[in-house]
Amino acid sequence: MARKLQYLAILVVIGLIAALWLLWPNAMSQDEALARLPDGFAADPVQGERLFYTAGCGSCHMNEQASADKPAGLVGGKGLETPFGTFYPSNITPDETTGIGGWSETDFLNALQRGIRPDGLPYYPALPYTAYAKASAEDLLHIKAYLDEQEPVAYQAPAHALGFPANIRIGVAAFKRLLVNFEPFQADPQQSDEWNRGAYLVQALGHCGFCHTPRTPWQTEDQRRAFAGAPPLKAGEKASKNLLGVKPGTIFDALSSDAVDLFAVVSDKSAMAHVSRAYDHVPDADKQAIETYILSFGQPGQGQ
Ligand code: HEC
Ligand code: HEC
Known part of the structure; x- marks a missing residue:
């Protein structure tokens, strides 16, 4: 009996330490x-x-x-x-x-x-x-x-x-x-400055993957399918687009209110409309860097 209680006490302590570590x-x-x-x-x-x-x-x-x-x-x-x-x-x-x-x-x-x-x-x-x-x-x-x-x-x-x-x-x-991986952004020295700028903007600030990358059952972004397009968070809204293998210029052009108001390639009611409009305030060099980085994930024709 005393032995059993001892085991129980040890289990409780381990459980408490695990809970503290988790929380x-x-x-x-x-x-x-x-x-x-x-x-x-x-x-x-x-x-x-x-x-x-x-x-x-x-x-x-x-x-x-x-x-x-x-x-x-x-x-x-x-x-x-x-x-x-x-x-x-x-x-x-x-x-x-x-x-x-x-x-x-x-x-x-x-x-x-x-x-x-x-x-x-x-x-x-x-x-x-x-x-x-x-x-x-x-x-x-x-x-x-x-x-x-x-x-x-x-x-x-x-x-x-x-x-x-x-x-x-x-x-x-x-x-x-x-x-969640809380590591800071790591530049890749094998890649150009422009690619690294784009990687930083996309991963750290633009959170394009938040909507464009499908999620795992744990609701984290599935990096093996980065930018492959994902269903909308809210039923009935537009799915995001697959960005792999899109024509050069597509990503740059989507990051402007013209994509919504002039060319209607981004629907005014989609979650992207806010992004497109916000990027009127972002310099062209940054938008170009974003495109360079995302296009490096797949050549035209490889995406579905
Ligand atoms: C996708 C939607 C989304 C975006 C984009 C977003 N937020 Fe939020 N933010 C939220 C939600 C939802 C909460 C509340 C979270 C909670 O209650 O746990 C929140 C909470 C916060 C809080 C906490 C406020 C408080 O009183 O506790 C701050 C600060 C904040 N956001 C700042 C920002 C800033 C700065 C940015 C841009 C760099 C940003 N958010 C982008 C959705 C967003
Ligand atoms: C809040 C969710 C959300 C975020 C964040 C987001 N997108 Fe989108 N994106 C969408 C949705 C939804 C669509 C589909 C819009 C439609 O079909 O009208 C879309 C469409 C697009 C398109 C297709 C435009 C076309 O010509 O067909 C491109 C390119 C794009 N997004 C790039 C980006 C980039 C780059 C970022 C990061 C800077 C980004 N998106 C961030 C939701 C998002």
């Missing part, structure tokens, strides 16, 4: 977060604006049209329907109570690169920290400088409407621990 937030301390910045770094809202559009923050957080119950601006609250339920992105204006006014650089980097809230609980990967983890701290703090300049607007986004077990926020910590 511990692993946030960056202020020193760790800021050590990644070059000496003399000064966050620049003008660069931040360009990077904000490159990273597509507005697609999820911007409410274009004010209504009786929701003000316009980066107030979130626009339902993002997924197989797990509906997420309501947060208010990211500098409002002190409902937005992110008063957040430190460390809070911001922990949210966007580690998926950790200021109180230590995890964020859902509907906020694409799986991609932003690869971004440089400089680029994200330029974005923060741009956000800090926006008008603070008081608005509390509704609580997410998720089914069980997705509604148990702490469970996301285990998903992150087991399935």
Whole structure:
């Protein structure tokens, strides 16, 4: 009997250690977060604006049209329907109570690169920290400088409407621990500067794979089928396109509001329309680099 109890106690301790390992937030301390910045770094809202559009923050957080119950601006609250339920992105204006006014650089980097809230609980990967983890701290703090300049607007986004077990926020910590790679972006010295710039923009900021790469049963992006096109998150919406082997120019041209408004190759109602419009703010050299990188995944004719 005593022996059995001993085994049980050992199992309980192992279980507790495993649970702690799975659920511990692993946030960056202020020193760790800021050590990644070059000496003399000064966050620049003008660069931040360009990077904000490159990273597509507005697609999820911007409410274009004010209504009786929701003000316009980066107030979130626009339902993002997924197989797990509906997420309501947060208010990211500098409002002190409902937005992110008063957040430190460390809070911001922990949210966007580690998926950790200021109180230590995890964020859902509907906020694409799986991609932003690869971004440089400089680029994200330029974005923060741009956000800090926006008008603070008081608005509390509704609580997410998720089914069980997705509604148990702490469970996301285990998903992150087991399935998310938080390694920074690695340039490939075998490739050109342009290819590496494109790789950085696509993997770290543009999160093209978030919609264009099919997902595994674990809901992570299936890198063996990178950019092969994927079903829409919301039933009834347009599937994303297979980007492998498209004609040169297709990707560059899709990254402009003309693709929606003039040529209608991107439907106004598709999730891509926000991306196309946002990329009017992104320099041509960056769009070209994105195309160069994605085209290197497959020659024309190889995609289906
Ligand atoms: C695909 C949609 C999507 C995109 C793109 C996106 N977000 Fe979010 N964001 C969300 C969702 C959903 C949440 C809420 C997550 C949660 O509650 O766990 C969120 C939460 C946040 C939060 C936490 C706010 C708080 O009060 O806790 C910040 C900060 C944030 N996003 C900033 C950004 C920035 C900056 C970008 C661009 C670099 C961005 N987001 C891009 C969907 C998105
Ligand atoms: C929020 C989801 C989403 C993101 C993020 C996204 N796309 Fe798309 N993309 C789509 C959807 C959906 C379509 C299909 C649009 C349609 O059929 O009208 C599409 C279509 C396209 C097309 C086809 C245009 C044509 O001429 O047929 C290209 C090229 C493209 N995306 C490139 C990109 C690149 C490059 C990125 C990253 C910078 C990106 N997309 C990010 C959802 C997305």
